[in-house]
Amino acid sequence: MGMRSRKGGDGIRAAASATSVGDGAKTHAGGGLRLGADTDRLWRLSLGLLAALALAGFVAGGFVLLLAGTGAELPVASILGDGYLRGVVFFTLEQAALSTLISVLAAIPLAAALHRARFRGRTSVLRIFLLPQALPVLVGALAIITVWGRNGVVSDLGAALGLPRFSIYGLEGILLAHAFFNIPLAARLMIAALDAVPRESWRLAGQLSFSPLTTFRLVEWPAIRRALPAAASLVFMLCATSFTIVLVLGGGPGATTLEVAIYQTLRYEFDPGRAVALSLLQIALTALVLTLATRLGSAEAGDFGLGGTARRHDTPSRWRSLFDLAVLFAGLLFILSPFVAILVAGLKADLVRLLTEPAVLDALVTSLWVSLSSGTLAIFLSVAILLGVEALASAERRAVIASAIPRRGLEITASLVLVVPPVVLGAGWFLGLRQVTNVFAAAPYVVVLTNMAMAVPFAVRILGPALQDAHLRSEKLADSLGMSGLSRFRLLDWPALRRPMGLAFALSVAISLGDLGAIALFGNREFTTLPYLLYQRMGSYRTEDAAGLALILGVVCLALIWFAERSSSLGARS
Amino acid sequence: MADPSNLIRIMPAEGMRAWRSHHVLRFPTRTKDNDLTLASPLPGPLSLTGLFTLTGILAISGEALAQDAGKPVLTVYTYESFVPEWGPGPKIEEAFEARCECDLRFEGLADGVAILNRLKLEGASSPADIVIGLTTDLVPEAKATGLFAESGTDLSPLALPIDYSDPVFVPFDYSYLAVMVDTEAAENWPKSLAELVSGDREQTIAIEDPRTSTPGLGFLLWMKAVYGEDAKAKWEELAERILTVTPGWSEAYGLFTSGEVPLVMSYSTSEAYHRIEEESERYRAADFSEGLYLQIEVAGMLAGSDNPDLARQFLAFILTPEFQSIIPTGNWAYPVIEGIDLPPAFDDLIEVKNPIYIDPEIVAKNRQAWTQEWLEALGR
Structure with missing residues (x-):
C-alpha cells in the first residue's frame, strides 16, 4: 500500500476534521447518513452495471446486427463436430498457454531486478516497455526478424562463429515474438505489485539482514504472486487472439489460430453465421481459462502502477548484483534490440519529406484525436465499471450479498472484450449503421468506440487495485462522515485514481494508436490513421516510407506516454 | 461530417490541398452534428484535465466539406494501392472529370476480396456505382451476387494474352x-x-x-x-x-x-x-x-447505380489510351490495349x-x- 492509498486517506482525514469543525452536530444523525452512503453505493452499482452493459451491448450488438443483417444462422452443431477446427482450437490454446508461461516466467526475474536496480534511463526503459502495445504487429514482427531471422543479427553472429543458421519459423518463432510483446507488459504489472509492498516490509528485511533469497521468498515473491493472475490472463488473451505473428512467423498453415479461422471465414468464405459462432467459441474458451486463472490466484485484478519510488534497504550482496546485472543485460537486450532495429530502419527513410507530406500529417492528426478520444472514453468507462465493482465488493464485505459472482461477472465482462474479433464486430456495426446513416460519416465514431472497448481491460487492471486499496482503507470513515455524491468521489475515489490515471490513459492511447483491426473495415481516403497509412505504403512497395512511419509512430507514442505519466504525477504532487 | 480528418488541420503545409476558412480549428460549441460540448477554457499544458480537454477539442468536428455543387458523384470502390497520390487513382480522376462534368470519388478497400465483401454487406443499396480491382477469379462469385449490370462496353480494342469476352466485366490491366x-x-x-x-x-x-x-x-x-x-x-x-x-x-x-x-x-x-x-x-x-x-483485373458497374449512363461512360473510358497510359507506372501492370508507350524498363521484363x-x-x-x-x- 504505497503513496496512493495514503493520499486517499489524507484527503478523507482532512475532510473529516473540516466536517467536525464545521458542523459537528450532523455526525450524530447516524442512521440517515448510513442510508446516504447506501444510496450512493446503489448509484455507483447502477453506473458500473450501465457501463458494463454498454460495453457488452456494443459487442453483442455487433454480433446480432451481423446475424440479422445477413439472415445467417449459428451453425453450432457443425462447428462442434469439425475435426479441422478441433486442431485449430488445440493449437490456439497450446501456443497461448506456452507463450503465457514463457512471458510470465521470464518477467519475474526481470521485474525483480528492475525493481532492485537503480540506473540512469530506468524510467525510459519502463516507458519503452509500454511501446510494444502501440506498435502495429507487423512492424514488431519484422523488427524481430531483423534480430532473430534467418539473416538476422543473431544468425549472422552465429554464422561468423561457424554455427549453422537457425530458422525461427514455426512454434518457436511465435513464442519468441509473443515473448517480446508480452514480457514487458507482465514485468510492469509485477513491478507495480512490488511498488505496492509496504515500506515497513523493506525496512524490516533490511534490519533483519535478509539474504537476497530470503528477501525474495518473504517479500518479493508474495507481491509478485499477487500480480500473476492478472498478468497471466492478460497475456493469455493477447496471445490467444494473435493473428499476424502466427501467420508470418508460424511458417505455414499448420499454425492457424481461431482468430485466423474467423478472419478467413468472414473474408474469404463470407459466412457470417459461422464467423459469429467461432467468435462465441473463442470468447467462451477464454472465459473458461480466465475463470480457472482467477481461482488459482488470490487477486483478480493486478496493478501496473508507476514503477515509482519504493525505498529499499537491501543488504549489499555481490551475488545478487551479479545476478541482477546478468538478468538486466539479457532481458533488456532481448526487449530493446528490436526497437533498435526499428530506429535504424526508420532513420534510413526520408523523414523530412514524410513529415511534410499532407497525407502523413493528416493521418498523424487523425491518429492523435482518435487515440486521445478513445483513451479518454476508456478511462471514463473503466472508472464507472470499477465504481460498480467496489460497490459490490463493499456489499460483500458487509455481508449484504453472499456471492462474489456478480462482481466477478462485472470484472470478466471488462476483460473479455479483448478477445472479440474486431473484424466481426466491425462488420456487424457496418451493417447496422448503414441502415440509418452514412457509414463513412459514422466510421470515426465506430473506430473510437472499438478502440475504447479494447483499452478497457488494461485500464481496469491499472486503476482497479488503487481504488480497491482506497476503499478498504477509508470506506468506513467516509461512511461514518456521511459522504455521498460528488464529494465522496472527490475525496475518496479521485485521490486514489489520480496517480495511476496517467499510466492507464497512456496505455489506452497507445493501444488505440497502434490499432489496425477496427480501421481496416472503416478506413477510407478521408479517414486514415498512421498504422493504416503504414500498411498502405507497404502494400505499394514503399517499405522505406513504412519504416519511417513506424519510427514516427513510436516517437509519437513515447511522447504521449511521457506526457500522460508526467502530467499525472505532477497532478498527484500538487 | 463526411471528412473529419480534413477538418482539423493544425498546421498548413506547402502543397496542402486546402486551408480554407472552415478548416480552422474550432473551439467547442454545440453544433448540429456533434453534441459534445466543452465549456472549460484552454487548459495549461501539463495537466491531465488539459489532455482530456485537448482530446475533446480535437474530436470536435465542424461542418461537412462543401462538395462540388450540382455535379453528379460517381463512387468507385477499389483497392487501397489504387488511391494514393502515386497510384493511378488521382490521374484517372483528373482525366475522367475533365470530360464527364462529374465528381469521381475513389474509396480504397483492402483488396479485391474486401471490395466484394463490402458489396455483399451493402447489397442492392450500395452507394458504389463502379467497382475496379477484382481479379477474374472473383468474377463468378461477383456475378452470383446479382448486383452487377452489363457494361455495354465495346471490348474489341482489347489485346489480352488470352481471348476475353464477358458482357459484365471490363478488363483494365493484367x-x-x-x-x-x-x-x-x-x-x-x-x-x-x-x-x-x-x-x-x-x-x-x-x-x-x-x-x-x-x-x-x-x-x-x-x-x-x-x-x-x-x-x-x-x-x-x-x-x-x-x-x-x-x-x-x-x-x-x-x-x-x-x-x-x-x-x-x-x-x-x-x-x-x-x-x-x-x-x-x-x-x-x-x-x-x-x-x-496470368492475372487479369477487371471493373464492373452496379445495377443499383444512380448514374448508369455515367457509369457506362467510365467503363468505356477504361479502354481508351488516356486511361491505359496511366496503368504501367501507376499500377505496375500491363495495359490491356495496344499502342500504349511503355517505359524502357518494361522492355527488360520477362516476355511471356x-x-x-x-x-x-x-x-x-x-x-x-x-x-x-x-x-x-x-x-x-
Whole structure:
C-alpha cells in the first residue's frame, strides 16, 4: 500500500476534521447518513452495471446486427463436430498457454531486478516497455526478424562463429515474438505489485539482514504472486487472439489460430453465421481459462502502477548484483534490440519529406484525436465499471450479498472484450449503421468506440487495485462522515485514481494508436490513421516510407506516454 | 461530417490541398452534428484535465466539406494501392472529370476480396456505382451476387494474352505472377517451376496464403495448372523450401526486401518498380519455362447505380489510351490495349510466350477442394 492509498486517506482525514469543525452536530444523525452512503453505493452499482452493459451491448450488438443483417444462422452443431477446427482450437490454446508461461516466467526475474536496480534511463526503459502495445504487429514482427531471422543479427553472429543458421519459423518463432510483446507488459504489472509492498516490509528485511533469497521468498515473491493472475490472463488473451505473428512467423498453415479461422471465414468464405459462432467459441474458451486463472490466484485484478519510488534497504550482496546485472543485460537486450532495429530502419527513410507530406500529417492528426478520444472514453468507462465493482465488493464485505459472482461477472465482462474479433464486430456495426446513416460519416465514431472497448481491460487492471486499496482503507470513515455524491468521489475515489490515471490513459492511447483491426473495415481516403497509412505504403512497395512511419509512430507514442505519466504525477504532487 | 480528418488541420503545409476558412480549428460549441460540448477554457499544458480537454477539442468536428455543387458523384470502390497520390487513382480522376462534368470519388478497400465483401454487406443499396480491382477469379462469385449490370462496353480494342469476352466485366490491366529474386542473396535461381519445387532447400521462398490473398490463390492455381493430379505431392516437396506463408503480399514482400528471404511470390512487373523508382537491378523476376500465371483485373458497374449512363461512360473510358497510359507506372501492370508507350524498363521484363490461365468458372467450382489439398500438403 504505497503513496496512493495514503493520499486517499489524507484527503478523507482532512475532510473529516473540516466536517467536525464545521458542523459537528450532523455526525450524530447516524442512521440517515448510513442510508446516504447506501444510496450512493446503489448509484455507483447502477453506473458500473450501465457501463458494463454498454460495453457488452456494443459487442453483442455487433454480433446480432451481423446475424440479422445477413439472415445467417449459428451453425453450432457443425462447428462442434469439425475435426479441422478441433486442431485449430488445440493449437490456439497450446501456443497461448506456452507463450503465457514463457512471458510470465521470464518477467519475474526481470521485474525483480528492475525493481532492485537503480540506473540512469530506468524510467525510459519502463516507458519503452509500454511501446510494444502501440506498435502495429507487423512492424514488431519484422523488427524481430531483423534480430532473430534467418539473416538476422543473431544468425549472422552465429554464422561468423561457424554455427549453422537457425530458422525461427514455426512454434518457436511465435513464442519468441509473443515473448517480446508480452514480457514487458507482465514485468510492469509485477513491478507495480512490488511498488505496492509496504515500506515497513523493506525496512524490516533490511534490519533483519535478509539474504537476497530470503528477501525474495518473504517479500518479493508474495507481491509478485499477487500480480500473476492478472498478468497471466492478460497475456493469455493477447496471445490467444494473435493473428499476424502466427501467420508470418508460424511458417505455414499448420499454425492457424481461431482468430485466423474467423478472419478467413468472414473474408474469404463470407459466412457470417459461422464467423459469429467461432467468435462465441473463442470468447467462451477464454472465459473458461480466465475463470480457472482467477481461482488459482488470490487477486483478480493486478496493478501496473508507476514503477515509482519504493525505498529499499537491501543488504549489499555481490551475488545478487551479479545476478541482477546478468538478468538486466539479457532481458533488456532481448526487449530493446528490436526497437533498435526499428530506429535504424526508420532513420534510413526520408523523414523530412514524410513529415511534410499532407497525407502523413493528416493521418498523424487523425491518429492523435482518435487515440486521445478513445483513451479518454476508456478511462471514463473503466472508472464507472470499477465504481460498480467496489460497490459490490463493499456489499460483500458487509455481508449484504453472499456471492462474489456478480462482481466477478462485472470484472470478466471488462476483460473479455479483448478477445472479440474486431473484424466481426466491425462488420456487424457496418451493417447496422448503414441502415440509418452514412457509414463513412459514422466510421470515426465506430473506430473510437472499438478502440475504447479494447483499452478497457488494461485500464481496469491499472486503476482497479488503487481504488480497491482506497476503499478498504477509508470506506468506513467516509461512511461514518456521511459522504455521498460528488464529494465522496472527490475525496475518496479521485485521490486514489489520480496517480495511476496517467499510466492507464497512456496505455489506452497507445493501444488505440497502434490499432489496425477496427480501421481496416472503416478506413477510407478521408479517414486514415498512421498504422493504416503504414500498411498502405507497404502494400505499394514503399517499405522505406513504412519504416519511417513506424519510427514516427513510436516517437509519437513515447511522447504521449511521457506526457500522460508526467502530467499525472505532477497532478498527484500538487 | 463526411471528412473529419480534413477538418482539423493544425498546421498548413506547402502543397496542402486546402486551408480554407472552415478548416480552422474550432473551439467547442454545440453544433448540429456533434453534441459534445466543452465549456472549460484552454487548459495549461501539463495537466491531465488539459489532455482530456485537448482530446475533446480535437474530436470536435465542424461542418461537412462543401462538395462540388450540382455535379453528379460517381463512387468507385477499389483497392487501397489504387488511391494514393502515386497510384493511378488521382490521374484517372483528373482525366475522367475533365470530360464527364462529374465528381469521381475513389474509396480504397483492402483488396479485391474486401471490395466484394463490402458489396455483399451493402447489397442492392450500395452507394458504389463502379467497382475496379477484382481479379477474374472473383468474377463468378461477383456475378452470383446479382448486383452487377452489363457494361455495354465495346471490348474489341482489347489485346489480352488470352481471348476475353464477358458482357459484365471490363478488363483494365493484367500482370503475371512471378517469383522475384534478390540477386545479391541468390546467384543461381530457379528457371522453371520444376526447379523451384525440387531445387536448393537452403534457398528459401516466402509465399502468400491462398486462403487470404490474391497472389496466394494465383500460385495455387499455377501449380494446379502445371501439375494437375500431382499438385499435392509437388506442394509437399516444395514445402521444405518455403520459409513461411504470410497472410498477404505486403508481409511476404516485406520479408523479401528486408533481406530475410531470397525468393518471394510476386509479379513480374515488380521488377519494373525497382528499375524505375529505385533505379536498381538487384531484384529480378524469374522466368519459368512452363510459363507464368496470368492475372487479369477487371471493373464492373452496379445495377443499383444512380448514374448508369455515367457509369457506362467510365467503363468505356477504361479502354481508351488516356486511361491505359496511366496503368504501367501507376499500377505496375500491363495495359490491356495496344499502342500504349511503355517505359524502357518494361522492355527488360520477362516476355511471356505461354501464359497459364485457368477459367474462372473452373476455379470457382474447385477452389475449396484445391485449398483443402494445399492445407493437407503444407499442414503439420
